[in-house]
Amino acid sequence: MSTHVPSRDGPRRSDSRFGLRLVLVAGAFLVGVVPFTLLALLVRNSWSPLHALDVDIARTMEAWMSARPRWRRLAHTLSDWVWDPFVFRILVLVLCVWLWRRGARRLVVWAITAMAIAAALSGLTKVVIARARPEDAVTSAPGGSFPSGHTLTATVGAGLLLLILLPVVPRRSRPVAWCATVVSAFGVGCTRVALGAHYLSDVVGGWILGIAVLAATSGAFAWWRHDTGPPAPDTDAGLEPGIHPAKPGH
Template sequence: MPFGLLLLLVEAQWSPLLRADDAARDNLHAFALTRGGFVAVMEALSNIGRWWAYLICFTVVIGWLLWRRLVRLALFVVVTVGGSGLLNELVKLAVHRARPVLIDPIANETGTSFPSGHAQGAMVGYAVLLLVFLPVLHGAARPIAFTVAVLMVLAIGFSRVALGVHYVSDVLAGYVLGAAWVALMVASFNTWRREGGRGPADLAAGLEPEIGPGLDPREI
């Protein structure tokens, strides 16, 4: 519902939303033009959120899960992360919103704008990492992991607006769609667990909390 509302407001060119998008675009662009260090940091964050970075990361994660014979979790990662990318491309194709246009751009991207693939990918990617590895995180490690994940999701989304390649509404739509997709995949995973004779997972303890006692965090 939140994603549908955002889409309707974008398609209807709702004035308050357009003004907010334009103000963020113009103010951040003006700030970035004279600050090379800021631009470098934003580009680094943006690169962390690119598809090839996730490919490297999740190839390692999937390989580790298969090595530990955690096939169900490996399939969850493949479908959730891979399906998110496909979903984003389909929605972008349907909406076909042009990217921000700036007279003196500091970054250039091809393709359409809504929703932000970086924002959606960050939401899905960091959520999946938390859901998979929470069983082996204990004590202070859990809040630290949550904090790092939240900060990275926000920072990657912000970098896309700061570089002038997305509107704020694109980023918000990416967050919302990514969260909805993860929720759908978790519900499907819990159905799979019930069919296997287990109850639904307590997400605060990860998707497969039973694996925690048998795993050594140093093996990650």
């Protein structure tokens, strides 16, 4: 009668995989956090070249928008209604309800966690940097200027919608989904600068931090899914095996 002796290689391989995943998640976060931190330090210390560029763009956009009321109204509509942070939070909340009913509970946790981290980092950074908003702006907004909360929320919210729903989008429609995501994240930043609610560096900071949050949380989620459930059968199955891809040609 033979006796099975557990191999020591198993725990070692597990530890190796754990370390590799930890490095990958940390690396994904640092890819965004490092440039964001450098930008925040430049803003906090009012680095002359950056400050001059921000002020020059703000004044140019203020003059341009003031002379074009139709463009100003369009920017207000897009910024305050179509791409408002509240809209993205509602969309993610509706998505979470749908996911919960389909049994994709881990995706719900990921989506809520990513949005919560984005909101917390935005609020904390605004307090730490304490940057005043542009003067003589076309519109007014409360709170600090760096980073742009609209841009950060749009980047994370639109990114979540894309990453979660892409597997169920027909293949021929996926370029449209990608375009809608990019336009939403990029467009809201442009409207905030155009309206004078933020400097250009505020918007860039929102984009960078949003991408960092998405990269780190999606990496952590993929790690969690791999350790707590069966992997997806192929790359088209998306981030959660419970959300099935659309059939080819549909």
